[in-house]
Amino acid sequence: QVRIFSGNEALVTDIDMAFLRLNPADFSARVDTGALRPRSVAANDLRSATALFNDYVGRTLQVDLGDLSRERWSLLPSAGDFVAELRTRRFGTLTYTRSTSEAEDITLFDRKARHNISVYASAAKLAARGRFYSEDEQLDFDIEDYQIDAEFVPDRGTVTGNARIRLRIARDSVSSLTFRLADSLVVRGVYSQAFGRLLHLRVVGQNSFIVNLPVVLNHDTELTLNVVYGGRIAPQIFDREAIGVGQELHEPIFLPLEQRWLYSNRSYWYPQAAVTDYATAKMRLTIPAEFDVIGTGDPVIPAPTAAADAARGRKVAEFTAASPARYLGVIISRLVPVGSSRLAAGGKAVSLYVQSSPRQGGRVRDLTRTAASVFEFYGSIVGDAPYPSFTLAAIESDRPGGHSPPYFAILNQVVLGSTFVWRNDPVSFDDYPAFFLAHEVAHQWWGHAVGWKNYHEQWISEGFAQYFALLYAEKDRNPSVVANILRQMRQTALAASDQGPVYLGYRLGHIRADERVFRSVIYNKAAMVLHMLRRLLGDEAFFAGIRGFYTDWKFRKAGTDDFRQAMERAGGRDLNRFFETWIYGSAIPRVKFSSHVTGGEALVRFEQRGEPVDVPVTVTVTYRSGEPEEVVVPLADKVTERTIPLRGPVRSIAANADYAALVELVK
Numbered sequence: 001q002v003r004i005f006s007g008n009e010a011l012v013t014d015i016d017m018a019f020l021r022l023n024p025a026d027f028s029a030r031v032d033t034g035a036l037r038p039r040s041v042a043a044n045d046l047r048s049a050t051a052l053f054n055d056y057v058g059r060t061l062q063v064d065l066g067d068l069s070r071e072r073w074s075l076l077p078s079a080g081d082f083v084a085e086l087r088t089r090r091f092g093t094l095t096y097t098r099s100t101s102e103a104e105d106i107t108l109f110d111r112k113a114r115h116n117i118s119v120y121a122s123a124a125k126l127a128a129r130g131r132f133y134s135e136d137e138q139l140d141f142d143i144e145d146y147q148i149d150a151e152f153v154p155d156r157g158t159v160t161g162n163a164r165i166r167l168r169i170a171r172d173s174v175s176s177l178t179f180r181l182a183d184s185l186v187v188r189g190v191y192s193q194a195f196g197r198l199l200h201l202r203v204v205g206q207n208s209f210i211v212n213l214p215v216v217l218n219h220d221t222e223l224t225l226n227v228v229y230g231g232r233i234a235p236q237i238f239d240r241e242a243i244g245v246g247q248e249l250h251e252p253i254f255l256p257l258e259q260r261w262l263y264s265n266r267s268y269w270y271p272q273a274a275v276t277d278y279a280t281a282k283m284r285l286t287i288p289a290e291f292d293v294i295g296t297g298d299p300v301i302p303a304p305t306a307a308a309d310a311a312r313g314r315k316v317a318e319f320t321a322a323s324p325a326r327y328l329g330v331i332i333s334r335l336v337p338v339g340s341s342r343l344a345a346g347g348k349a350v351s352l353y354v355q356s357s358p359r360q361g362g363r364v365r366d367l368t369r370t371a372a373s374v375f376e377f378y379g380s381i382v383g384d385a386p387y388p389s390f391t392l393a394a395i396e397s398d399r400p401g402g403h404s405p406p407y408f409a410i411l412n413q414v415v416l417g418s419t420f421v422w423r424n425d426p427v428s429f430d431d432y433p434a435f436f437l438a439h440e441v442a443h444q445w446w447g448h449a450v451g452w453k454n455y456h457e458q459w460i461s462e463g464f465a466q467y468f469a470l471l472y473a474e475k476d477r478n479p480s481v482v483a484n485i486l487r488q489m490r491q492t493a494l495a496a497s498d499q500g501p502v503y504l505g506y507r508l509g510h511i512r513a514d515e516r517v518f519r520s521v522i523y524n525k526a527a528m529v530l531h532m533l534r535r536l537l538g539d540e541a542f543f544a545g546i547r548g549f550y551t552d553w554k555f556r557k558a559g560t561d562d563f564r565q566a567m568e569r570a571g572g573r574d575l576n577r578f579f580e581t582w583i584y585g586s587a588i589p590r591v592k593f594s595s596h597v598t599g600g601e602a603l604v605r606f607e608q609r610g611e612p613v614d615v616p617v618t619v620t621v622t623y624r625s626g627e628p629e630e631v632v633v634p635l636a637d638k639v640t641e642r643t644i645p646l647r648g649p650v651r652s653i654a655a656n657a658d659y660a661a662l663v664e665l666v667k
Contacts, residue, residue, distance in 0.1 A: 001117055001118050001500065001504075001507060001510075001511060002108075002117060002118055004499065004511050004512065005091075005110070005117045005511050006091075011091075011108075011117075013088045013089075013090055013091060014088065014089065015086045015087055015088050016087055016088075016089070017052060017085075017086075017087040018084060018085070018086055018087075019052060019053070019056040019057075019084070019085040020082060020083070020084050020085075021060060021061065021077055021082060021083040022077055022081070022082035022083075023076055023077050023078060023079045023080070023081065023082075024076075025079055026079060026080065026082070030082065056085050057072070057074065058072060058204065059085070059111075059205070060074075060083050060085075060095075061074045061075040061076075061077065061083070062074050062075075062203070062204040062205065063075055063201045063202060063203055063204060063210070064201065064202035064203075064204050065201060078099075078100065078101065080098070080100045081097075081098055081099050081100055081101075082097070082098050083095065083096075083097050084096045084097070085111075091110065091112075092110070092111060092112040093111040093112065094108060094109065094110060094111070094117070095107075095108070095109040095111055096108050096109075097109070098122070100125070101138065102138070103121065103125070103129060103133040103135065103137065103138060103454065104119050104120055104121045104125070105121060105122050105125045106118070106119070106120050106121070106122050107119050110511075113511075113513075115510050115511065115513075116507065116510065117511060119507070131561075132453070132559055132560075132561050133453070133454060134453040134454065134557060134559070135275040135453060135454045135455075135557075136275065136277075136453070136557065138274065138275065139170055139273055139274065139275065139277070140169065140170055140171055140174045140176075140177060140178075141167045141168060141169050141170050141174065141177055141223075141273070142167060142168050142170050142273075142277065143165055143166070143167045143272070143273050143277045143279045144166050144167060144168055144279055144280070145165075145166040145279055145280045145281065146163060146164070146165055146166075146270070146279055146280075146281040146282070146283075146328065147163070147164040147281070147282045147283075148161060148162070148163050148164075148270055148281065148282070148283045148284070148328070149161065149162045149163075149283075149284045149286075150162075150163075150269075150270065150283070150284075150285055150286070151285075151286035151287075151314075152261070152263075152285065152286070152287050152293075152330075152332060153288065154235070154259070154261040154287070154288070154291065154332050155259075155288075156232075157232045157233060157234065157235075158230065158231065158232050158233070159185070159230060159231070159233050159263075159269055160229075160230035161227075161228075161229050161230060161269075161270060162226060162227070162228050162229075163226070163227045163229070163270050163271050164224065164225070164226050165224065165225045165226075165227065165271060166222070166223075166224045167222070167223055167224075167225070168220060168221070168222050168223075169217045169218065169219055169220065169221040169222075169223065170219065171219055172218045172219050173216050173218065174213070174216065174217045174218070175212070175213050175215075175216050175217075176210050176211060176212050176213060177210070177211045177213065177225075178208055178209075178210050178211075178274055179208065179209055179210075179211065179227070179271045179272060179273065179274075180207050180208050180268050180271070180272050180273065180274055181207060181208070181209055181227075181229060181268050181270070181271045181272075182207055182233050182267060182268040182269060183205065183206060183207050184231055184232050184233055184234070185229050185230065185231040185232075185233055185268075185269075186229060186230060186231045187200055187202065187209050187227065187228075187229050187271075188228045188229060188230065189226075189227075189228045190211050190225060190226070190227050190228075191225065191226040191228075192223065192224065192225055192226075193224060194223070195213070195214050195215075198211050198212060198213065198214070198225075199211075199212040200212070207268045208274070209271075211225070227271045229271065233263070233267060233269055234267070235260075235261040235262050235263060235267065236262045236263060236264050236265075236266050236267040237262075257396045257397065257398065257415065258333060258334055258357040258358070258359065258395070258396045259333060259334070260331060260332065260333040260395055260396075261331070261332040261333070262329070262330070262331050262403065262410070263329065263330045263331075263332075264327070264329035264330070264403060264405050265326075265327045265329065265405070269330070270328060272327065276326040276327050276451065276557075277326070278324035278325065278326055278451070278555050278556070279324055279325065280321055280322060280323070280324055280325075281296065281297060281319075281320075281321040281325060281328055282297070282318070282319070282320050282321070283295050283296070283297060283318065283319045283321075283328065283330075284316060284317075284318050285316065285317050285318070285319070285330060286314050286315070286316050287314065287315060287317070287332055288313065288314060288315075289313050289314055289315045290334070291315075291332050291333060291334055292317075292332070292333065292334060292335040292355070293317045293330060293331070293332050294330070294331050294335070294355065294391050294393050294408050295317065295319040295328070295329065295330045295331075295407075295408075296319060296321050296325050296327075296328045296329050296330075296405055296406045296407045296408070297319030297320045297321035297322075297325075297407055298319065298320050298321070298322070298351075298388060298389045298407070299317065299318070299319055299353070299389070299391070300317075300318035300319065300320060319407075321387075321406065321407060322388075323386065323387050323388065323555070324555045325405075325406035325407065325448065326406060326447075326448055326451050327405065327406070328405070328406075329403075329405025329406070329408070331393055331395070331408075331410055333357065333393075333395060334357065334358055335355040335356065335357065335358075335393065336355065336356060336357075336358050336361050337353070337354075337355055338354040338355060338356050338361055338364055338365060338367065338368060338394070339353075339354045339365070339367075339368030340352060340353045340354065340368070341368060341372050343372050343375060343376055344376065344379070345375050345376050345378065345379025345380075345384075345385035346379030346380060346382055346383045346384040346385055347379075347383070347384075348379065348384055348385040348388075349388070350375060350379075350385050350387070350388060350389060350390060351388065351389040351390070352368065352371060352372055352375065352389075352390055352391075352392070353389070353390070353391040353392070354367050354368045354371060354391075354392045354394070355391065355392070355393050355394070356393070356394035356395070356413070357394065357395055357396040357413070359396065359415075360394050360395075360396060360413045363413065364394040364413060367392060367394055367411075367437070370434055370437060371390075371392050371437065371441060373476075374434075374437060374438050374441045374442075374472055375390065375441060377471075377472055377475060378441065378442060378445060378468060378472075381468075381471070381543060381546065381547075382445055382546065382547055382550050383547050383550075383551075384550065384551075384554070385444075386444050386445055386448060386449030386554070386555075387406065387407050387444060387448075387449075389407060390407060390408065390409070390441075390444060391407065391408040391409075392408070392409055392411060392437075392441075393408065393409070393410045393411070394411050394413045395410050395411070395412060395413060396412075396413055396415050397412035397413060397414060397415070398414065398415065399412060399414060400412050400414055400428070400433075400436050401436060402436055402437075402439075402440040403440070404440040404441070404443035404444065404447070404448075404465075405448075406444070406448045407444075409440040409441060409443065409444075410440075411436060411437055411440055412436070425516060425519070426488070426489075426492035426496075426516055426519045426520040426523065426524055427439075427466070427519050427523050427524065429484070429485050429488065431481055431484055432473050432477060432481050432484075432485060434472070434473070434476065435469050435473060435485070436469075438468065438469035438472040438473070439465045439466060439468075439469040440465075442464065442465035442466075442468035442469060443461065443465050445464075445468070445550065446460060446461050446464035446465050446468065447460075447461030447462070447464075447465065449550070449554050449555060450464075450549070450550055450553045450554060450556070450557075450558055451556065451557040451558070452557055452558065452559070453557045453558060453559040454505075454559075455505040455506050455507075456503045456504070456505045456559075456560075457503075457505070457557075457558070457559050457560055458505045458506060458522055459502050459503075459505075459522050459526035459529075459560075459583070460558060460559075460560070460563065462522045462523050462526065463502070463522060463523065463525075463526025463527050463529065463530060464526075464530065466489075466523045466524065466526065466527035467526075467527040467530040467531060470482070470485060470486075470489075470527055470531070473485060483658055483659060486528070486531070486658065486659040486660055487659040488524075489524040489525075489527060489528050489659075490524075490528060490659045490660075490661075490662060492516075492519075492520040492524050492525075493520055493521065493524045493525035493528055493662060494588055494662065494664070495520065496508075496509075496516075496517045496520035496521050496525070497521065497525065497586050497587075497588050497662075498586060499517045499521065499586075500521070500586055501521075501583065501584055501585055501586040502521055502522065502525060502526050502529065502582070502583045502584075503560065503583050503584050504521075505522070506518065508521050508522060525582075525662065526583075528660075528662055529582040529583065529662075531660060532582070532615060532616055532660070532661060532662065533567065533575075533578065535616040535618075535632050535634075535660065536571075536578065536614060536615075536616050536634055537567065537570070537571040537573075538571075541567075541570045541571040541572070542567070542570070542571070544570040545566050545567040545569070545570030545571060548566050548569065548570060549562070549563055549566035549567070552566065560579060560583050560584075564576070564579050575614075577613065577614055578613075578614040581613040581614065581615075582662070587610070588662060588663065588664055589608055589609075589610060589613050589615060589662075589663045589664070590608070590609040590610060590663070590664045590666050591606055591607065591608055591609065591615075591617070591635070591655075591663045591664070591665055591666065592606070592607040592609065592665070592666050592667065593605070593606055593617075593655040593665055595619075595653040597646070597650055597653070600645065600646050601643050601644060601645050601646055602621065602643070602644045602646055602650065602653055603641060603642075603643055603644075604619050604633065604641070604642050604643075604644060604653065604655075605639065605640070605641050606633065606635050606639070606640045606641075606655070607638065607639050608635065608637075608638055608639075609666065612635070612636060612637050612638050613635070614634070614635070614636050615634075615635050615661055615662070615663055616632050616633065616634045616635070616660075616661060617632070617633050617635060617655055617656050617660075617661045617663060618630050618631070618632055618633075618655070618656060618657065618658045618660055618661070619631045619632075619633055619642070619644065619653065619654070619655055620653070620654045620655075620657040620658065621644060621646065621650060621652075621653050622650070622651045622652045622653075622654075623646075623647065623648045623649060623650060623651060624648065624649045624650070624651045625648065626651075629647065630658065631644055
């Protein structure tokens with residue numbers, strides 16, 4: 001990522017100003033006082049230094065004490081931590097931080113573009129925690145249940161809420177709790193039945209606030225807090241999950257789109273832990289009477305107080321999430337019911353509801369049948385369904401795509417007259433429009449029922465959902481459609497592989513703000529890795545491994561190493577090199593292929609030009625009759641040879657004609 005940002009493997013640049021924040025106890029150890037010599041202060045220097053200080057001191061570690069003080073207050077960096085603001089001519093201001101409490105304690109941040117350039121663990125941190133980590137290890141507490149009462153006025157962009165949070169302390173000697181809440185929202189009070197009103201501090205410029213406890217709490221202590229909050233909040237955009245971000249409309253849509261407001265995992269519309277945290281929930285949501293709402297949980301129909309609020313121009317909807325959810329989502333729009341059904345997914349009964357924007361009702365009547373088919377198919381593979389109900393909302397949009405919180409999914413319905421061009425997007429499969437629906441439904445299993453331990457593991461959500469959509473296409477359509485999807489996945493994955501490995505997560509394409517890189521690698525390449533793993537192990541072992549992995553990690557966060565171990569148990573073989581190549585590495589193998597026909601058999605030969613990797617490659621023998629025969633040849637050594645018995649005269653022999661292997665064939 002440093003190379004992509006600066007053009008070189010190391011970032012070397014002159015700076016004309018450095019603003020450092022460190023703990024006073026670290027000053028003598030970190031600052032070479034022998035190299036710094038005192039001199040007389042010139043008035044111009046003092047003015048410049050004071051102006052710089054005033055400019056930069058408020059950018060980090062600043063807290064808002066609310067009604068206690070209007071002065072500027074800052075937190076001290078913890079011992080061993082520091083922040084360095086470096087002003088450069090070429091790159092603007094870069095922020096280098098060391099934060100020992102983080103799993104990846106070194107960060108280089110570009111203030112102008114507002115994105116991370118490099119994030120990694122120092123040698124000391126890596127030695128202490130090992131290669132793999134879970135973001136949950138950073139938490140002082142585990143949220144077990146939410147009860148949220150919130151009123152939205154979407155056309156004014158406001159929310160007023162009261163969140164009752166039941167939590168359990170996860171370590172000893174906890175004296176404060178840090179929550180996430182949108183920076184634009186005001187915390188009006190934090191209360192505990194045990195301690196009364198609690199002091200809270202707002203971290204300026206960040207989506208977080210700190211609650212100070214009057215006593216030190218130890219591991220397994222239970223605590224219930226009420227957080228009263230409100231203010232203006234912007235709805236979440238469908239950034240990574242809507243296609244073609246960054247492209248431009250050539251002409252405006254003639255018909256205005258139905259209004260919609262999404263509040264989900266990136267809007268921080270309710271107080272939550274610093275990272276996603278599985279919890280049960282009950283939500284009581286009040287909205288203007290002319291709109292409808294879908295939220296995380298089973299819909300309570302009708303809400304007990306709906307009639308009373310309708311008289312005041314409002315309506316109330318209630319949702320109960322008895323099965324744990326990683327986060328809570330809400331979509332507000334005008335909606336009409338399209339259909340519902342009761343289905344069996346993996347032996348579990350699931351209630352399916354389909355709603356749509358009013359103008360889309362006639363176009364989406366088949367969605368109930370298709371969504372039910374997808375849901376039942378996934379349940380048959382995994383052997384279970386994560387939640388007892390699922391609601392699909394078909395919403396007007398100018399582009400395909402969607403978003404899938406727990407218990408429901410939003411599927412964009414492209415309006416007639418849209419001139420948005422999306423054919424060049426990595427995840428646009430024009431000849432199979434059901435792909436988006438299949439992908440969003442799959443997130444109920446991958447991303448929600450099974451979460452991911454940290455941002456490196458995002459492929460367990462997006463890559464798995466993408467591959468399950470491919471599996472549904474394989475079941476639902478003819479082989480040529482699957483081949484076209486694989487060809488596009490392979491092409492985009494190869495083109496973007498030099499931007500970083502699958503394990504880089506959200507940071508793929510981040511520096512150049514190119515979301516297509518992220519989708520090419522995390523969606524398409526990761527799906528192809530699963531496809532190659534399936535062909536390497538065989539269907540029986542692969543799907544047994546998938547079921548075992550899901551069962552072991554349901555309603556928990558998993559990592560790549562956990563998945564590797566599950567597949568090794570199912571397949572009975574070491575897969576370390578496979579995962580090192582395809583998840584942690586970014587190089588694409590270069591392979592020379594040749595074939596020779598002698599009598600009634602063909603000798604095929606593969607030679608790997610670099611270090612040998614594990615990859616299955618299909619050899620397609622086409623006979624003169626036009627009949628094809630496919631043979632999967634697993635490559636593991638520098639040279640692999642295989643003899644194929646022939647059934648008749650041969651027209652051609654080709655390698656990787658099905659586009660199922662991420663290799664480059666060379667002469």
